[in-house]
Amino acid sequence: MQLKAPEHQVAGHIAKDGKPGPLVDDKGRFFKPLQGDSRGEIEVKFYESFSSNTEVPEHIRRYFPVYHGTQAVEGSDGAAMIVLENLLADFSKPSVMDVKMGTRTWYPEASEEYIQKCLKKDTGTTTVSAGFRISGFEVFDHKESSFWKPERKLLRGLNVDGARLTLRKFVSSNSLSDIGSKPDSAFASSVYGSSHGILTQLLELKNWFENQTLYHFNSCSILMVYENESILKGNDDDDARPQVKLVDFAHVLDGNGVIDHNFLGGLCSFINFIRDILQSPNESAES
Numbered sequence: 001m002q003l004k005a006p007e008h009q010v011a012g013h014i015a016k017d018g019k020p021g022p023l024v025d026d027k028g029r030f031f032k033p034l035q036g037d038s039r040g041e042i043e044v045k046f047y048e049s050f051s052s053n054t055e056v057p058e059h060i061r062r063y064f065p066v067y068h069g070t071q072a073v074e075g076s077d078g079a080a081m082i083v084l085e086n087l088l089a090d091f092s093k094p095s096v097m098d099v100k101m102g103t104r105t106w107y108p109e110a111s112e113e114y115i116q117k118c119l120k121k122d123t124g125t126t127t128v129s130a131g132f133r134i135s136g137f138e139v140f141d142h143k144e145s146s147f148w149k150p151e152r153k154l155l156r157g158l159n160v161d162g163a164r165l166t167l168r169k170f171v172s173s174n175s176l177s178d179i180g181s182k183p184d185s186a187f188a189s190s191v192y193g194s195s196h197g198i199l200t201q202l203l204e205l206k207n208w209f210e211n212q213t214l215y216h217f218n219s220c221s222i223l224m225v226y227e228n229e230s231i232l233k234g235n236d237d238d239d240a241r242p243q244v245k246l247v248d249f250a251h252v253l254d255g256n257g258v259i260d261h262n263f264l265g266g267l268c269s270f271i272n273f274i275r276d277i278l279q280s281p282n283e284s285a286e287s
C-alpha cells in the first residue's frame, strides 16, 4: 500500500515530533491517526455509532466521510489510524476551506484546562462573535496558477470583516496573496449559489440540525471544496463540483434528545455570510 501525506490538508494535526500525521493512499482513502487520549476513542465511537444509526437519513450521510474502520498502518510505525474516505481524492486543483462551527468549542464535560484553552481561542477569533472561525484555507490562485495557503496565524487573527473577505477570496479569480487586492467573487454564483452549490447543501444540513438530537458536534468543522481545473478550461459551471462535508468528530457527544444549538447557531450565521456574498457579489469589501 503506497501512503503519502495529503497534498491539500488545510488544518489539524500534522506529523510532528515523532507523532504520525494523516496519510492518503491511491485508492481514495484518508488515514487519520488515532489520538492517544480520549479524542481518538471518541471519534471512533462516533463513526461506529453514526455508520450504523438507522435514524440518520440517507440524504444526510453524504455530508460525512465514509468510514472504513481502524487499521494499524505499517508505513507509520504501526500507528493505529481511522480509515476514511479521502474527500479530495477526485479533485485535481481543489480550493479547500475548513470552518470550525459554533459559538463555543468547549463543552461542560471537558476538563477545566481544555475549557480555558478553548475559551481563549474562541474569544480571540470569530467563534464567539460570528459563530464560526476559518481554521484552514487553501485556494487555487488563478492569476499565479498556483495554490495559496495563508499561515495558520493569519487565519487565527481574522476578525469578522476579515472572515467575510476570506469567504469572498475563496471564490475569486484575482490574485489573492496581495493583501490589498479586492476579491472579485467571480465564482460565487457557481460555487456558492448554483442549484447543487454550497448554499443549497448548507440549507439541507440546517434542516437536519433543526431537528436532530442524536449528537452534539462540539468543535466540528465544515470542509468546503470545489474543483478549479474545470473553471480553468472554461467548462460548464457544474464541473466545479462544490461540496460540503463535516469533519473532526473528536469531541462529539450524545445529543440526549437535545438540539445542538451551538452547531445550529453557527451554521445559521455562516449561511447568512454566504447569502450576503451571493446578494452582493460585486461589493468590494475592505481588507
Ligand SMILES: O=P(O)(O)O[C@@H]1[C@@H](OP(=O)(O)O)[C@H](OP(=O)(O)O)[C@H](O)[C@H](OP(=O)(O)O)[C@H]1OP(=O)(O)O
Pocket: 011, 012, 013, 039, 098, 100, 121, 135, 136, 219, 221, 248, 250
Ligand atoms: O494545537 P492548537 O492550539 O493549534 O489547537 C488545535 C486546533 O487548532 P486551532 O488553533 O483551533 O486551529 C485544531 O483545530 P483545527 O482542526 O485545526 O480546526 C483542533 O481543535 C485540535 O484539537 P482536537 O484535535 O480537535 O482536539 C487542537 O489541538 P490540540 O492542541 O487540542 O491538540
Ligand SMILES: Nc1ncnc2c1ncn2[C@@H]1O[C@H](COP(=O)(O)OP(=O)(O)O)[C@@H](O)[C@H]1O
Pocket: 006, 008, 009, 010, 011, 012, 013, 014, 022, 030, 032, 065, 084, 085, 086, 087, 088, 098, 136, 221, 223, 247, 248, 249, 250
Ligand atoms: N476524510 C478526509 N479527506 C480528506 N481530507 C481530510 C479528511 N478529514 C480531514 N481532512 C483534512 O485534514 C484536516 C484536519 O482534519 P481534522 O479531522 O480536523 O483533524 P484534527 O483532529 O487533527 O484537527 C482538515 O482540515 C482537512 O484538510
